Amino acid sequence: MMNYLPGQASRPPDQANPPTPAPTPTPAVRAENLTVTRGPRTVLHALDFAVPPGQITGLLGPSGCGKSTLMRSIVGTQAKVTGTLQVLGHPAGAPTLRSRIGYVTQAPSVYDDLTVRQNLAYFAAILDPGRAAADRRHENVTRAIADVDLTSRADALAGNLSGGQRSRVSLAVALLGTPELLVLDEPTVGLDPVLRRDLWALFHTIATERRATLLISSHVMDEAERCHRLLLMREGEILADDTPEALRTRTDTDTVEAAFLHLVDEATATATHPKGSTR
Ligand SMILES: Nc1ncnc2c1ncn2[C@@H]1O[C@H](COP(=O)(O)OP(=O)(O)OP(=O)(O)O)[C@@H](O)[C@H]1O
Secondary structure, three states, X not given: OOOOOOOOOOOOOOOOOOXXXXXXXXXXXXXXXXXXXXXXXXXXXXXXXXEOOOOEEEEEXXXXXXXXXXXXXXXXXXXXXXXXXXXXXXXXOOHHHHHHEEEEOOOOOOOOOOEHHHHHHHHHHHHOOOHHHHHHHHHHHHHHHHHOOOHHHOOOEHHHOXXXXXXXXXXXXXXXOOOOEEEEEOOOOOOOHHHHHXXXXXXXXXXXXXXXXXXXXXXXXXXXXXXXXXXXXXXXXXXXXXXXXXXHHHHOOOOHHHHHHHHHHHHHHHHHOOOOOOO
């Protein structure tokens, strides 16, 4: 028997049995040359990126840079999308993806004249219909309400909740089907610091315990530090795709916000004085 240990240069690998490389996990989302036009404008410009599975990827950039458009493309609700966009191994928008993706828009989509529990029960009945599933639905609804810390308001009408509480009802709806991919468009806007911290703890639990992939947009840069990876966007382009630590190291900065500003300045300088240009 021949033992081959990686790094032992004196013992070449058995050509007939080369060491098996660690499998590269299939990305949860893979985009190639992804371009989106809205009205007369191109708002996403030939994007190439991959979102790794089971991690939290933050989508950050200033207002209007195209974060929501990118998320809408991924969940299959955006028109005029060209290029390649694969989600959980299928083309974005494929019917088979519907039950595998949870999507929370910026505007909470809840029924004001129903209570929190009734809202959840309504969506649970669509996801998991039938009398036989009643107990499971009840459990799932109770768990989702607890996940977003709304148990004490479960019987309140959604119309009587604060903006932040209504957003959390939307998030609970997205958590109902235990989706493999959660796409959350600015889920922490308008929330107080304690609730933001608790929600980020919940996002990490979802990623580690349920092995779900989370794509979360924000323009609050301190939230970037809580992500495993970041896609930094600006004017419909990806400025950087890396871990927060690698971004700080690469730009020799202390925070992701400083790294982002550094990259913006660098991109502006390159656009003004492209390499090889004579001034
Ligand atoms: N319905 C529309 N028709 C035409 N252009 C649009 C439409 N909606 C958005 N846009 C443009 O598309 C670009 C990207 O918008 P998008 O909402 O994706 O940005 P965003 O980064 O999510 O912004 P924010 O952080 O403010 O939500 C913006 O320039 C916006 O003006």
